[in-house]
Amino acid sequence: MSKTAQFWLSLVGAIAVAFLIAYFGPGKVEDRPRLAIEYGGLIMIFLFGFIILVAIASGEINIGGILQEKGSAGTSTGSASMSRFQLLIFTFVISISLFLIVVNKGAFPDKIPPEILTLLGISASTYAVSKGIQNSAGNGSNPGGPNPKHVPPNPVPPNPVP
Amino acid sequence: MSPSRLAYWEGLILLGGFFGVIFWKMFTGGISLKDLLCGDQLDASDPSGYSTFVSPGRTQLLLFTIYVAGYFLVQVIHDPTEFPQVPTSLLVGLGGSHAVYLGGKAQSMLLGPLRDLFRRTQP
Numbered sequence: 001m002s003k004t005a006q007f008w009l010s011l012v013g014a015i016a017v018a019f020l021i022a023y024f025g026p027g028k029v030e031d032r033p034r035l036a037i038e039y040g041g042l043i044m045i046f047l048f049g050f051i052i053l054v055a056i057a058s059g060e061i062n063i064g065g066i067l068q069e070k071g072s073a074g075t076s077t078g079s080a081s082m083s084r085f086q087l088l089i090f091t092f093v094i095s096i097s098l099f100l101i102v103v104n105k106g107a108f109p110d111k112i113p114p115e116i117l118t119l120l121g122i123s124a125s126t127y128a129v130s131k132g133i134q135n136s137a138g139n140g141s142n143p144g145g146p147n148p149k150h151v152p153p154n155p156v157p158p159n160p161v162p
Numbered sequence: 163m164s165p166s167r168l169a170y171w172e173g174l175i176l177l178g179g180f181f182g183v184i185f186w187k188m189f190t191g192g193i194s195l196k197d198l199l200c201g202d203q204l205d206a207s208d209p210s211g212y213s214t215f216v217s218p219g220r221t222q223l224l225l226f227t228i229y230v231a232g233y234f235l236v237q238v239i240h241d242p243t244e245f246p247q248v249p250t251s252l253l254v255g256l257g258g259s260h261a262v263y264l265g266g267k268a269q270s271m272l273l274g275p276l277r278d279l280f281r282r283t284q285p
Contacts, residue, residue, distance in 0.1 A: 038165040046172040053179045063184070064192055079197030082220040082263065086227040092181060093231045097238040097245065099177055103170055104242040115248035119230075119256070126260040130267060137204075137271035 007051070014043045069134060083130035090123040199224065201267060204274030212271075219266030226259040 022036035055061040067088070069081040094116065101109055187193040201217035230252060237246030 035165070039168070042165060042168050042172060046176065049172075049176040050179075053176065053183065056180075057183050063187065064194070066184075067193055067195065067198075078194075079200060079202075079214070080195045082198060082223055085195075085198060086223060088184075089227055089231050093234050095177065096181075097234065099173055100238055100242040101244060103173070105244075106166070109244060113245050113247065115250070115253060116245050118253055119234075119248060122253070122257050122260055126264060129264050133264070133268050133271055137202075 011044065011047060014047055015040045018043045070131075081130070083127040087123050087127045090120060094120060201270055203270035204272070206274070215270075217266065217270070219263040223259050223263040226256060230256050 018039035019036045022032050022039050025035070027035060052061065056063055067080045067084045069079055069084075098109075184193065188195060197214065199216055199220045200214045201220060202212045203215055204211065205213035207213075233252070234246065234248065
């Protein structure tokens with residue numbers, strides 16, 4: 001069976017299971033359609049996330065270069081990028097915080113403070129500007145040899161012809 | 163299991179799974195952190211035109227990032243019902259740290275080391 005068929009089969013199966021849980025579970029009859037939609041949506045979203053998670057863990061989706069700097073030609077320079085690393089850390093921290101708040105409060109926060117948005121803005125802007133500098137300068141350490149766009153001018157003047 | 167309980171467990175599994183996979187790959191070398199604190203600089207003596215050096219700008223940015231992220235997480239863990247108030251001074255400091263990093267990167271990659279710059283500008 002192909003992977004696409006497996007995916008659709010598991011999706012339809014999960015939604016069917018959700019409907020069965022909602023239909024045969026406790027609660028009033030008039031609440032069952034709402035419960036079925038809620039359970040179906042939750043299981044579907046979880047499946048999408050879980051498929052991506054399994055693909056990353058198994059290496060089918062390669063995230064090995066997620067922190068590597070890219071050169072102007074789109075090739076990796078091989079070194080880790082500090083701007084990508086700090087963006088990753090701040091994204092983790094804000095997402096963990098949002099999850100904790102939603103779990104403890106039982107609802108989405110009423111207001112996102114502007115300081116949080118500023119924090120994320122600084123972090124994301126740094127990544128964008130850093131990428132711009134990297135592209136302007138060529139591909140950094142350039143493991144494939146000299147970059148013709150950015151070879152510095154020869155400091156030694158040519159010998160004068162006697 | 164109520165839908166809200168199911169959503170809680172799903173969120174926990176997915177978030178924990180994503181963080182776990184990324185940290186696991188970082189520790190095992192699947193995601194390389196090689197040369198995280200090293201920057202490239204324009205270098206006329208290197209055949210490729212660039213050389214690598216330990217960058218103070220990257221080091222201070224890493225320290226500042228860890229400090230701000232740790233401060234934020236501790237505040238949220240103390241009161242997990244709302245986003246914490248981040249002091250303006252901390253934001254200004256973080257902005258300054260990022261500006262230093264970007265300025266240093268632009269200078270080293272576009273102009274090269276300052277000593278070479280002064281040498282080039284001298285007659």
